[in-house]
Amino acid sequence: MELTAPGPSGLDMLRGAPSMIRDPLGFLGTQWRRHGDVVQFPIPNPPTYLVNHPDAVDRVLRANHKNYGKDTLQYRRLSLLTGFGLLTADTDLWRTQRPVVQPAFGADLVPMVEKATHAACARIEWPEGVRDVDADILRITLEVVGEVLFGADLTGDAADLAEATLSGLEVVVKKSSPLSAPMWMPTPNNRQLATAKARLDRAVRELTATPAPEGTLLRLLQDGADPRTVRDQVVTFLVAGHETVASGLAWSLYLLAQHPTDASSAEVFDEALRLYPPAWLITRQALGPDEFGGIGVPEGALIITSPYWLHRHPATWDDPEEFQPGRSLPRTGYVPFGAGPRLCIGRGMSLVEAPIILDHLRQRYRFEVVREVRMKPEVTIRPVGGMPLRVSRL
Ligand code: HEM
Numbered sequence: 001m002e003l004t005a006p007g008p009s010g011l012d013m014l015r016g017a018p019s020m021i022r023d024p025l026g027f028l029g030t031q032w033r034r035h036g037d038v039v040q041f042p043i044p045n046p047p048t049y050l051v052n053h054p055d056a057v058d059r060v061l062r063a064n065h066k067n068y069g070k071d072t073l074q075y076r077r078l079s080l081l082t083g084f085g086l087l088t089a090d091t092d093l094w095r096t097q098r099p100v101v102q103p104a105f106g107a108d109l110v111p112m113v114e115k116a117t118h119a120a121c122a123r124i125e126w127p128e129g130v131r132d133v134d135a136d137i138l139r140i141t142l143e144v145v146g147e148v149l150f151g152a153d154l155t156g157d158a159a160d161l162a163e164a165t166l167s168g169l170e171v172v173v174k175k176s177s178p179l180s181a182p183m184w185m186p187t188p189n190n191r192q193l194a195t196a197k198a199r200l201d202r203a204v205r206e207l208t209a210t211p212a213p214e215g216t217l218l219r220l221l222q223d224g225a226d227p228r229t230v231r232d233q234v235v236t237f238l239v240a241g242h243e244t245v246a247s248g249l250a251w252s253l254y255l256l257a258q259h260p261t262d263a264s265s266a267e268v269f270d271e272a273l274r275l276y277p278p279a280w281l282i283t284r285q286a287l288g289p290d291e292f293g294g295i296g297v298p299e300g301a302l303i304i305t306s307p308y309w310l311h312r313h314p315a316t317w318d319d320p321e322e323f324q325p326g327r328s329l330p331r332t333g334y335v336p337f338g339a340g341p342r343l344c345i346g347r348g349m350s351l352v353e354a355p356i357i358l359d360h361l362r363q364r365y366r367f368e369v370v371r372e373v374r375m376k377p378e379v380t381i382r383p384v385g386g387m388p389l390r391v392s393r394l
Pocket residue numbers: 086087088094098236237240241242244245248273277278279282283335336337338339341342343344345346347349350
């Protein structure tokens with residue numbers, strides 16, 4: 001195996017294995033601090049690199065995106081739940097899918113998102129006391145996805161679907177281990193995944209039983225895609241469209257509880273996405289050789305980028321660990337929604353939806369921390385044990 005960049009030795013990896021499994025996010029940070037902005041792991045197949053410099057990440061995701069595909073373990077595992085929808089599709093499939101769904105994300109979307117989000121907020125009625133705001137927010141964001149993208153009222157199903165999503169995603173993460181059992185074995189993990197998929201599939205069947213309203217994403221899919229693709233896209237958008245926004249909102253409330261501020265809700269959300277980027281890991285496969293600041297990577301390399309660590313890079317940020325809403329956001333080095341052609345299609349929707357929800361909550365409630373909430377880097381950065389906050393009315 002040719003080594004082209006500094007990195008841990010095989011022995012270091014062996015010694016570090018327990019911490020890598022327990023805390024993969026912390027492990028990546030340690031390797032970056034120890035070895036620099038391009039780290040090579042002693043893994044021959046595929047040659048594996050962590051890339052954590054604003055210019056290098058911009059090169060992978062945007063400037064030289066043609067050299068990178070999404071056929072990586074991360075997206076193959078996610079596809080166990082979502083199938084090959086827009087998020088997990090490799091380049092060729094993605095090229096055929098994106099034009100089908102893109103029209104649903106035009107200017108008309110903004111008023112639809114505003115209306116659905118205000119309606120979902122109007123259903124929030126929190127008594128005073130300690131509550132797991134994460135569970136509530138997951139429900140709210142799922143209701144918004146249902147209304148906006150599928151023209152469906154998911155109010156009665158939201159809690160159940162949110163739980164099925166989390167349960168499915170939990171297994172996706174466990175299945176990323178090379179030691180995980182093959183899918184046909186009836187292990188507890190495989191059964192958990194099958195149950196989650198069955199619940200999501202039932203939701204898809206119910207959603208697609210009748211034609212969705214004109215102009216919605218679902219209607220476009222129903223008019224232009226085969227049933228398998230419709231299933232995969234609906235599950236993709238159900239999953240990708242609510243859990244990410246909910247994670248960003250839960251951490252926003254946690255930060256606000258610790259550091260009350262007059263900053264706008266949009267600024268608070270931007271800064272929460274910097275400190276706790278829900279998509280903490282973005283991977284690519286190098287289709288040909290490339291180079292980052294003089295360090296070469298070969299064809300076939302797995303490139304790991306982590307918005308979490310990029311958002312702490314001293315080349316871009318002063319006092320990166322400080323919560324400072326209102327920071328100016330750089331063109332590179334801030335990638336909570338990714339960058340380049342595979343930029344999150346729901347970015348605009350999220351940036352309308354999340355501040356409305358935050359405004360609604362901040363105008364009515366005060367939040368206090370009841371305990372330290374640790375992060376669990378699953379498919380998104382989840383709060384361990386939910387997000388319990390003491391809620392009092394203003
Ligand atoms: C704060 C909220 C969100 C965050 C942090 C987020 C993050 C991301 C990131 C980082 C990517 C790029 C992944 C990559 O390059 O490999 C992505 C892609 C995607 N996101 Fe989001 N997302 C959010 C909200 C949403 C919403 C609301 C939707 C649905 C409307 C959505 C649907 C998707 C889809 C379908 C893709 C794949 C796009 C493509 O490849 O064409 N996301 N998201």
